[in-house]
Amino acid sequence: MQIAPPHFDRMFGALADATRRDIVRRAIDGEEGVAELAGHYPMSFAAVQKHVAILERAGLVTKQRIGRRKVVRTNVEGLRMARRLLDRYEEMWRGRMDRMTALVAETRKEKHR
Amino acid sequence: MTVTAVQKDPQALTLTLDAEFEASQERVWQLWADPRQLERWWGPPTYPATFTKHDLAPGSRVEYHMTGPEGDQPKAYWDIVEVDPPRRLLVHDGFRNDDGTENTDLPGNEFEVTIAESGENRTRMSIESRFPSQEAMEQLLAMGMEQGLTEAVGQIDAILAEDRAAV
Numbered sequence: 001m002q003i004a005p006p007h008f009d010r011m012f013g014a015l016a017d018a019t020r021r022d023i024v025r026r027a028i029d030g031e032e033g034v035a036e037l038a039g040h041y042p043m044s045f046a047a048v049q050k051h052v053a054i055l056e057r058a059g060l061v062t063k064q065r066i067g068r069r070k071v072v073r074t075n076v077e078g079l080r081m082a083r084r085l086l087d088r089y090e091e092m093w094r095g096r097m098d099r100m101t102a103l104v105a106e107t108r109k110e111k112h113r
Numbered sequence: 114m115t116v117t118a119v120q121k122d123p124q125a126l127t128l129t130l131d132a133e134f135e136a137s138q139e140r141v142w143q144l145w146a147d148p149r150q151l152e153r154w155w156g157p158p159t160y161p162a163t164f165t166k167h168d169l170a171p172g173s174r175v176e177y178h179m180t181g182p183e184g185d186q187p188k189a190y191w192d193i194v195e196v197d198p199p200r201r202l203l204v205h206d207g208f209r210n211d212d213g214t215e216n217t218d219l220p221g222n223e224f225e226v227t228i229a230e231s232g233e234n235r236t237r238m239s240i241e242s243r244f245p246s247q248e249a250m251e252q253l254l255a256m257g258m259e260q261g262l263t264e265a266v267g268q269i270d271a272i273l274a275e276d277r278a279a280v
């Protein structure tokens with residue numbers, strides 16, 4: 001089963017870090033540059049720049065030029081993929097719950113006999 | 114409809130499902146506590162589970178395997194982290210190697226089951242599933258464990274037919 005594009009592992013690695021997940025969340029609006037983003041975290045500009053670079057390589061954010069500024073913007077499609085994975089896991093548990101319901105219903109019927 | 118609410122957090126990598134059953138708390142607990150019942154719902158019809166060691170005691174290891182359409186039998190285990198019958202169960206679910214030892218190459222995941230009475234002969238069950246990483250989640254899904262939904266429909270029909278035949 002092929003559900004992952006080639007850079008998927010990199011994407012997972014990038015999202016494994018809480019700061020990077022937060023950057024992804026903030027960059028959905030695509031209004032802040034690296035310097036503004038850095039203002040949100042108790043770490044150096046260089047450290048935040050490094051996080052952004054990792055996210056960029058993973059395809060989770062892109063840098064876009066707006067006039068004279070460069071903003072960081074989340075690649076929403078990348079996030080959707082993570083969402084889809086959870087959707088599939090949900091389906092698995094829904095399947096289990098449906099089977100549980102069937103079993104419980106079966107015992108109820110037996111009692112009525 | 115069994116499942117009453119679903120919460121998904123793609124960033125925290127958690128999935129929570131609530132379901133309501135027309136049954137007592139004790140009856141719903143039996144779905145987990147009785148291995149023969151567990152076998153009837155844990156795996157999808159193409160990958161039924163067989164529980165070979167099953168004791169829901171804290172610290173105990175439950176052992177099971179699935180049987181695939183090609184006859185493949187991936188082995189797995191549950192480590193019972195916490196248990197409070199008939200209310201609560203916290204499990205670490207992982208894979209085992211062919212020789213039965215823990216497979217540390219494949220990811221595991223943790224799930225917490227909460228069962229509570231919600232009315233006259235009604236019981237609510239909540240399952241919160243947590244993944245260590247997105248990679249772990251993807252790997253588990255890629256192993257064909259997600260086939261539940263579409264096949265579940267067929268299995269319910271089969272159980273109902275069996276039930277009718279027994280009358």
